[in-house]
Amino acid sequence: xxxxxxxxxVGAAADGVDDSxxxxxxxxxxxxxxGLSGSSVQKIDDKGRFTFPKKLRDLFGTxxxxxxxxxxxxxxxxxxxxxxxxxxxxxxEKINRMPESNNxxxxxxxxxxxxxxxxxxxxxxxxxxAPLREWAKLESGELFITGIGRRIVIIDxxxxxxxxxxxxxxxxxxxxxxxxxx
Numbered sequence: 001x002x003x004x005x006x007x008x009x010v011g012a013a014a015d016g017v018d019d020s021x022x023x024x025x026x027x028x029x030x031x032x033x034x035g036l037s038g039s040s041v042q043k044i045d046d047k048g049r050f051t052f053p054k055k056l057r058d059l060f061g062t063x064x065x066x067x068x069x070x071x072x073x074x075x076x077x078x079x080x081x082x083x084x085x086x087x088x089x090x091x092x093e094k095i096n097r098m099p100e101s102n103n104x105x106x107x108x109x110x111x112x113x114x115x116x117x118x119x120x121x122x123x124x125x126x127x128x129x130a131p132l133r134e135w136a137k138l139e140s141g142e143l144f145i146t147g148i149g150r151r152i153v154i155i156d157x158x159x160x161x162x163x164x165x166x167x168x169x170x171x172x173x174x175x176x177x178x179x180x181x182x
Contacts, residue, residue: 037149041157043132044143052082052120056147060084067126071114071135072153077163078136079155087150088115 013171036059044050057064065135068088072079083091091111114135128138142157155163163169 012016015047022152029144034150035149039146042143043141043146044128044133044138048130048133049125050128050143051124053145054124056152057120057124059147066117066119069118069126069132069154070111070153071132073110075153075155077155077159077164079153079159080132080136082145082152082154083150085117090150091164132149146164 004161017023036051037057038055040056042050042053052067057067060126064084066085067082068085069080069082070088095107095111096105099106114132116129116132118128120126136154136156136157137159138154140156140158144153144155144157144160148154
């Protein structure tokens with residue numbers, strides 16, 4: 001596969017879409033981030049430090065000194081979600097509104113049990129714990145980081161390349177784009 005490169009493209013955002021690729025950031029007027037975008041490949045050192053992309057960090061507004069990182073879901077490969085505190089609070093509220101059940105327990109344990117609030121230092125670096133790195137299988141030494149609406153996905157670069165290369169990926173993307181009417 002060709003080398004992944006930083007993507008700082010700008011385009012129109014889709015308001016309110018949580019899990020599709022959004023091409024720009026949009027402020028709803030209430031300080032709410034409804035579109036995080038851009039992709040970056042970052043090195044991660046043995047201590048778990050990596051540079052959080054400035055473009056994404058700047059979109060956090062007043063919350064840009066820290067980032068919430070937790071286990072991700074719905075990709076088929078282990079990955080992490082990163083988000084500002086306001087988005088984390090929104091996710092917790094959705095979980096709290098779920099009826100008491102085994103599903104709620106599983107979802108709570110997955111997201112709440114995997115949550116870390118990580119400081120972003122003056123150089124833009126984040127220190128991620130070993131348990132999160134191990135859970136997400138961040139083993140190649142490089143991370144693929146991309147904004148996907150309200151959240152940021154952090155995935156091992158090799159796992160991301162495997163995801164893109166999986167059989168049927170191109171056809172599934174075509175079908176998903178058709179459903180959106182694009």
